Amino acid sequence: MSKVRETLITNCERKFLMKCLSEWRRLDGRSFDEFRPLELKFGKQWGSCYVSLGNTKVLAQTSCEIQQPKSSRPSEGILNINIELNPLAAPHFEAGRQSELSVQLNRLLEKCVKDSKAVDLESLCIKTNEKVWALKVDINVLNHEGNILDCASIAMLASLTHFRRPDVTCDGEEFIIHSYQQRDPIPTVIHHYPVCITYAIFNGGEYILADPSLLEEGSADAMLTIGLNGFKELCALHLGGKAELAPSIILSTVSKATSRATVVIEEIKKSVKADTEQRQEKASVGFHTEDNFKTTLVFGQSLDTWHTNKKKRNKKHKKAQPQSQNTVVIDKGSVEHVPQTENKKEVWDVDNNSDDDLIIVEKPKVQIELLTDSEEDDVVILGPVKNKK
Amino acid sequence: MSKLKSSCKLGILSRPDGSVLFSQDETTVVAGVYGPVESKANKALVEKACVEAHFRPKSGLPGVKDRLNESIIRNVCEAAIATAMYPRTSVVVVIQEMQNNGQLISCALNAACLALLDSGIDMKCMFAAVTCFIHKDESLVFTPPINEDQVKAMFMFVFDSVEKSIIASHTDGSFSVEQYKDALSLCKEECANMFDFFKKSLTIK
Amino acid sequence: MSEQYKILHPVKYFRDHLAHKIRPDGREFGEYRPIVVNLGSISTADGSAIAKVGRTTVVCGIKAELCQPKAEAANEGFLIPNVELPPLCSSKFRPGPPTEQAQVATQLVADILKNSDCLDLKTLCIFPDKLAWCLYADLICLDLDGALIDACVVALMAALKSVTLPAVQYDPALDNKQVNVQERKALSVTNTPIATTFAMFDDKILIDPTVDEEDLSTSLVTIVVKEEELCFVHKPGGCVFTEEQLLKCVEESTKRATVIEEIIETAFKSL
Numbered sequence: 001m002s003k004v005r006e007t008l009i010t011n012c013e014r015k016f017l018m019k020c021l022s023e024w025r026r027l028d029g030r031s032f033d034e035f036r037p038l039e040l041k042f043g044k045q046w047g048s049c050y051v052s053l054g055n056t057k058v059l060a061q062t063s064c065e066i067q068q069p070k071s072s073r074p075s076e077g078i079l080n081i082n083i084e085l086n087p088l089a090a091p092h093f094e095a096g097r098q099s100e101l102s103v104q105l106n107r108l109l110e111k112c113v114k115d116s117k118a119v120d121l122e123s124l125c126i127k128t129n130e131k132v133w134a135l136k137v138d139i140n141v142l143n144h145e146g147n148i149l150d151c152a153s154i155a156m157l158a159s160l161t162h163f164r165r166p167d168v169t170c171d172g173e174e175f176i177i178h179s180y181q182q183r184d185p186i187p188t189v190i191h192h193y194p195v196c197i198t199y200a201i202f203n204g205g206e207y208i209l210a211d212p213s214l215l216e217e218g219s220a221d222a223m224l225t226i227g228l229n230g231f232k233e234l235c236a237l238h239l240g241g242k243a244e245l246a247p248s249i250i251l252s253t254v255s256k257a258t259s260r261a262t263v264v265i266e267e268i269k270k271s272v273k274a275d276t277e278q279r280q281e282k283a284s285v286g287f288h289t290e291d292n293f294k295t296t297l298v299f300g301q302s303l304d305t306w307h308t309n310k311k312k313r314n315k316k317h318k319k320a321q322p323q324s325q326n327t328v329v330i331d332k333g334s335v336e337h338v339p340q341t342e343n344k345k346e347v348w349d350v351d352n353n354s355d356d357d358l359i360i361v362e363k364p365k366v367q368i369e370l371l372t373d374s375e376e377d378d379v380v381i382l383g384p385v386k387n388k389k
Numbered sequence: 390m391s392k393l394k395s396s397c398k399l400g401i402l403s404r405p406d407g408s409v410l411f412s413q414d415e416t417t418v419v420a421g422v423y424g425p426v427e428s429k430a431n432k433a434l435v436e437k438a439c440v441e442a443h444f445r446p447k448s449g450l451p452g453v454k455d456r457l458n459e460s461i462i463r464n465v466c467e468a469a470i471a472t473a474m475y476p477r478t479s480v481v482v483v484i485q486e487m488q489n490n491g492q493l494i495s496c497a498l499n500a501a502c503l504a505l506l507d508s509g510i511d512m513k514c515m516f517a518a519v520t521c522f523i524h525k526d527e528s529l530v531f532t533p534p535i536n537e538d539q540v541k542a543m544f545m546f547v548f549d550s551v552e553k554s555i556i557a558s559h560t561d562g563s564f565s566v567e568q569y570k571d572a573l574s575l576c577k578e579e580c581a582n583m584f585d586f587f588k589k590s591l592t593i594k
Numbered sequence: 595m596s597e598q599y600k601i602l603h604p605v606k607y608f609r610d611h612l613a614h615k616i617r618p619d620g621r622e623f624g625e626y627r628p629i630v631v632n633l634g635s636i637s638t639a640d641g642s643a644i645a646k647v648g649r650t651t652v653v654c655g656i657k658a659e660l661c662q663p664k665a666e667a668a669n670e671g672f673l674i675p676n677v678e679l680p681p682l683c684s685s686k687f688r689p690g691p692p693t694e695q696a697q698v699a700t701q702l703v704a705d706i707l708k709n710s711d712c713l714d715l716k717t718l719c720i721f722p723d724k725l726a727w728c729l730y731a732d733l734i735c736l737d738l739d740g741a742l743i744d745a746c747v748v749a750l751m752a753a754l755k756s757v758t759l760p761a762v763q764y765d766p767a768l769d770n771k772q773v774n775v776q777e778r779k780a781l782s783v784t785n786t787p788i789a790t791t792f793a794m795f796d797d798k799i800l801i802d803p804t805v806d807e808e809d810l811s812t813s814l815v816t817i818v819v820k821e822e823e824l825c826f827v828h829k830p831g832g833c834v835f836t837e838e839q840l841l842k843c844v845e846e847s848t849k850r851a852t853v854i855e856e857i858i859e860t861a862f863k864s865l
Contacts, residue, residue, distance in 0.1 A: 043488050044415060048447065050487070055403040059419075059487065061448040066665075087443050088421040088483040090404055095443045095483075096451065138448040140485060142419055143402040174723075177665070287487045288396070288412035456694060457701040464831025468813075547831070554834030558815070562709050563825035566844055573837060 006092040009218040017219055021207045028054075028213060033256060035211040038264065040158055040271040044286030046185065047163030051155040053211065055145035060137055060155035062163035066126065066177075067134040077124020078134040081109050083152055089144040105149055108238055109139075112153060112194045112227040116235035119160065120189035126168055131175065133165055135188070146214035149225060153196035158268045162275065163188055193265045194235040197257040199224045201241070205249040210260070226254055228261040392579065393492075393531050395499070397590050399507045405483075407508025411500035414532060415490035420500035422508040424480030438475035440467045443483045444497065458494055462501055465518075465547050465557050469502070471511040480510060491533030492520035494559065495545050499583065506591055515550035517583035518557075519576040523568060529575060544572040548580040608810050612798055619804060626790075626802035626850060631748065631861045633756050640729075641757030641781075645749035648804065649739035654731060654749035656757050660771070661728040663719060671718020671726035675703045675733060677746055683738040684805070702828065703733065703746050706818050709825040710787035713754060717782055721764045725771060729757070740791070740804040743816050747789040752858050757781045787820040788854045790847035794832070799839060801846055817844055819851040 020027060030036070036054025043049070047062030069076060085093040085102045093099075113119065124133040137159055139152050164185030167178045200212035200220035208224075209216055217223070222241025229235055234254065239245065278285050393414045402408035405421035412418075425438055432439045442463035444455045451459075466482050482504065484497045495518035502516050521531050523542045534540055542562030549556050555573075564572075600607045600618075611618050621627070627648030636642035639655035646652075663670055677699040681687045692700075707713070718727040731753065733746050758778035764771045793803035793811035800807055808814060813832030818825050824844065829835065835843075 043417075044490075045488065048488065057402065059447060059485065063448045084445070086445055086483065086485060087423075087481060088402065088405060088408075088419070088445075088485055091423045091426055091481070095445070136448065140445060140447065142421075142485060143404050145403055286415060287410075287417040288415045453697050453701045453704075456697040457705075460694065460698045461830050466831075468831050468833060549834050552834060552836075554836050555829065555840060556834055557831045558827045558829040558840070560709070560824070560827045561705070563711065563820065563823050565823055566841075566848075569824055569827065569844070570841070573840075577837075 006090075009215065013215060014219045017215060018202070021202060021209075026209065027215065030211075032208065033210050035260060036213075038154065038267060040154070040268065041287065042158075042162055042271070042275045042285065044288070046180075047159050048287075049155050049159040049162055050287065051151055051158060053147060053151040053154070054213070055143055056147055056151045057141075057143040058148070058151045058155040059140045059142055060152070060159035061140075062135060062137050062159045064133050064135050064163075064165045066131050066168075066175075069125070069129065069132040073121075074129040075125045075132075076121040077132040079114055079119055079121060080134065080136045081106060081114065081139070081156065082136065083109060083139040084141065085144075086140050086142060089141040089148075093141075093144070104240075105152065108149060108196065108225060108227075108236065109153060109156060111238075112196055112236045113156065113160075116192070116194050116227065116229070118190055118192055118194050118229070118235075120191055123189045126175065127170070135160070135163070135165075144214065146212050146217045147198050149196050150198050150211060153194075153227075154264060154268065157193055157195060158272065160188055161190060161193075161268060161272045192229040192231060192233070193268065194227050194229040195261055195264050195268075196236070197226045197228060197260050197264075199226070199253055199257075201243045201245060204243050205245050208249070208253060210256075224250065224253060226257045228254075228257055230262060230265045232258045232261075392582070395583070395586055397500075397503055397586075399503065399590060405504070405508070407504045407506070407510070409500050409503040409507055410487075411496065411503060412488075413492060413496045413499065415488060416492050416496040417487040418493070418497050418500045419485045419487060420497070420504040421483045421485075422480065422501075422504045422510065423483075424508060424510050425475040425478035426481065428477055428479040432479060433477045436476055437472035438470065438477075439479045440470060440472065441479055441481045442466065442501075443481070445483070445485045447486045447488075458497065461494060461557060461559060462497060465498055465516055466501055466505065468556050469512050469514055469516050469549070470505065471513050474511045491522075491537075491543075492545075494518065495520040495547075498547055498557075503587060503590065506587065513551075515584060515587055516547050516556055517550070517580045517587065518545060518547045519579045519583065520545045521572050521576055521579075523562070523564060523572070527568075529568075529571060531579070542568070544569070544576065546573060546576040546580070548577060550584050553577060553580065604806075605810060608807070609796065612795065617800060618806065623798060624801055624846065627804075629748065629854060629857055631752050631857055633752060633861050633865060639753075640759065641753045641755075643749050643752035643756060645745050645752060647741050647745040647748065647802065649737050650741055650745045651736040652733055652742070652745040652749040653736060654733045654746075654753040656753050657730045657732070658757070658759055659728045659730065660720075660725060660762070660773075663723060663726040665723075667715075668723040669719045670715040672728040673707060673713060673715065673718070673731065674728065675707060675731040675750060676700055677703055677733045677735070677742075679735050679738065679742075683735040686738075699742055699746065702743055702816070702826075703750065706743075706747060706787055706789065706826050707750075710785060710818065710820045712751070712783055712785045712787055712820070713781060714784065720762050720771075721766055724766055724769075725762070725764050727759060738805060740793075740806075740808045741802050744789045744791050744802065747787060747818070748854060748858070751783070751786050751788075752861065754781060755783050755786075755858070755862065785820045786855050786858060787818050787825055788847075788851035789816055789818045789826070790843075790850050791816045792843045792846075794835065794839075799843065801850070815840070815843060817847040819844075819848050822848070 039052045041050040049060045051058050083102055083106050087093050087095045126132055137156050139156055141148055164187050166185055167183040169176050200209045200216050201222040201224055202220055222243035225238040227236030395413045398410045400408060401410045402421055405423055407422040409420050428439055440463050442459045444458045446455055470480060482501050498518035521529055521544050522533055522540050523529055525539050525541050542564040545559040547557035630646040632644040635644045636655045640658045641656040644653045677696050679687050679696040681689050687693060720726055731750055758780050761774045761777040762771055792815050793800045793807050794813040795811045815829040817827050
């Protein structure tokens with residue numbers, strides 16, 4: 001039975017981890033400077049973004065409302081950042097209560113984006129001293145597998161970049177807020193893109209691991225978080241923990257982080273651009289689209305089960321033919337229920353498509369993946385998969 | 390009449406015991422289940438498991454409306470989980486809204502059922518929620534209309550998989566008894582499709 | 595003796611009663627408790643009422659304030675209900691922030707008001723985008739003995755009908771408002787939604803349950819009726835109802851609604 005309390009890291013685990021590190025290995029097979037795969041998805045609403053960094057998953061949503069500006073800054077908009085440690089992410093997270101961790105994460109994100117003046121707040125002003133836009137970024141952590149901060153900072157930045165606010169025009173004394181249909185919404189002006197990059201430090205700087213996992217995070221002596229933007233400028237630097245670190249190590253880590261920052265920022269820009277293009281083409285966008293129910297990487301799927309599954313399914317389909325509804329398998333563990341169509345032939349077409357989806361793996365490279373499913377805990381090597389037909 | 394497209398992906402989160410990404414039409418939620426876990430002393434029940442439900446909106450803090458959703462989710466899950474099997478423990482169901490297009494509660498409930506099934510917790514029955522709408526022109530549909538003003542009433546029913554009886558009912562707007570009956574029988578028909586969908590999703594996994 | 599029996603074996607005690615087709619408080623299954631309505635109970639409020647359903651007592655006070663309408667709905671006022679369950683009403687509650695039950699009850703009452711459309715919020719607007727009435731309806735439960743929503747809705751509807759608002763003159767050019775307290779007008783409440791709660795225990799349906807019955811029952815359902823139309827059928831889970839059982843409840847609640855509506859009307863006539 002798992003516990004509501006936070007599970008502590010045992011000495012055994014810690015010793016094993018240290019032993020692996022002394023052999024220059026990490027438990028998940030990454031090299032010391034390697035980051036977990038990053039994936040960004042956007043929702044239907046503007047500013048809704050889902051980011052996964054390995055198995056750490058975060059949802060960010062930007063929203064806006066009109067407020068009176070602060071009297072100390074009458075011509076500037078307001079940016080609020082709020083991170084929520086959802087009870088979904090880990091059993092010891094409590095709903096609606098601030099913990100030490102959430103306050104710390106919130107402050108670091110604020111430091112990185114707000115204090116570095118990444119968002120142009122003056123452009124959010126509608127009328128000096130009276131009305132300004134207040135942007136709010138809500139970040140919900142969905143799955144905690146280490147390094148929430150990096151994942152949250154990417155999600156926040158992607159969400160802010162993706163967000164569009166409604167247009168406002170001034171008619172004498174009255175302000176008219178135009179709906180998204182009436183006028184094209186306005187994107188937020190972002191001067192530079194700062195992202196957080198975290199390293200775990202062991203043995204006073206002997207081992208420095210990029211993008212630590214939950215276990216690495218828990219057993220590290222210290223964590224070094226570096227906020228960097230695309231111009232290789234440092235926006236935040238935070239060293240927490242109990243390691244004595246030589247300044248030269250910090251500097252060399254920062255220079256390592258710059259190349260990662262460029263990659264991440266490019267990825268954010270690229271994904272937002274791709275999403276905007278899709279919207280312009282009036283393609284359906286959002287979390288409900290089929291792509292999200294497919295896995296781009298194959299996790300722990302042995303070829304044998306594929307075949308058995310397929311046989312089973314073929315039988316099922318024959319049986320299912322007279323059924324009024326139609327359920328389609330997109331991928332392992334992903335099923336889609338498509339409404340009934342009058343044309344029976346079409347129903348079969350959809351079925352065939354689904355079979356294709358099963359066979360085509362989106363990245364047909366040779367992949368070695370660590371299994372994440374708890375039931376099947378061994379390593380499987382998959383070769384390039386071809387369409388069977 | 391057009392029916393809704395549902396999609397699901399089981400086991401998307403690594404931490405919870407059961408999790409699912411579920412979408413119906415354009416409404417999408419993520420659901421996760423932790424259970425049975427150690428209960429807090431003040432919540433533990435002697436003879437059965439305590440079911441906790443959390444519903445998180447995607448922006449802002451949960452309000453009074455989310456409390457009502459939570460109470461519906463909790464009560465429905467409590468009816469379906471074999472709580473007597475796990476005395477002095479808690480079963481925590483968490484729903485995260487991702488995208489809302491009008492049938493959020495039924496989508497959340499269906500996701501909760503799939504997450505419970507995924508977690509492998511003992512259940513007395515499955516449950517499926519179906520939402521339907523009455524237009525201003527008295528027509529009964531499953532897809533939420535684009536313009537909210539056109540909706541006269543909304544019905545949400547939850548059925549159990551054994552006897553197809555009503556576990557929960559929630560309505561919005563005013564309507565006649567006849568319309569209620571019509572909606573009930575329509576949703577009852579549709580719930581069979583949902584159960585088929587659930588079963589299929591699990592066999593694939 | 596029966597006191598001890600009730601405490602030691604609450605379920606068996608209850609089941610034994612039901613086996614004899616009678617409820618522990620002496621009622622039959624389809625028999626509801628007496629209802630008392632008192633109008634104008636709080637002289638300082640703009641409208642008020644006390645409703646008693648059996649022992650469940652809810653007092654409702656409505657306070658009207660002037661405010662600015664929301665930008666999204668410039669020609670509408672506000673009606674904000676709030677249900678409070680203080681420690682006074684039951685030993686279940688402790689002082690502190692509102693409990694989940696209170697929050698759920700607040701949302702249910704707000705939903706019922708919205709669904710029934712009994713008060714057009716546009717009538718609360720005095721001048722679009724500038725001035726409107728905001729009605730705060732505070733419902734405080736003094737004694738909780740089951741069927742909370744039923745009592746809340748009766749108290750709220752009686753209180754709403756007794757509200758009188760002073761006439762307001764508004765000059766948008768000068769942003770000047772004049773309130774004439776002498777000249778008061780009643781609200782135009784278009785219909786009266788009435789809620790009825792049912793409890794289910796071992797396939798037996800009990801109308802208007804007491805708190806003991808609610809706690810023991812496996813499932814509750816609340817049905818709100820207005821003028822031959824349904825406006826809320828809320829069953830938040832619990833054990834299953836068949837279609838026939840649910841429709842029977844709908845029928846019963848329609849009958850009870852006409853009776854309660856008459857009670858409220860008679861109360862007003864007696865003023």
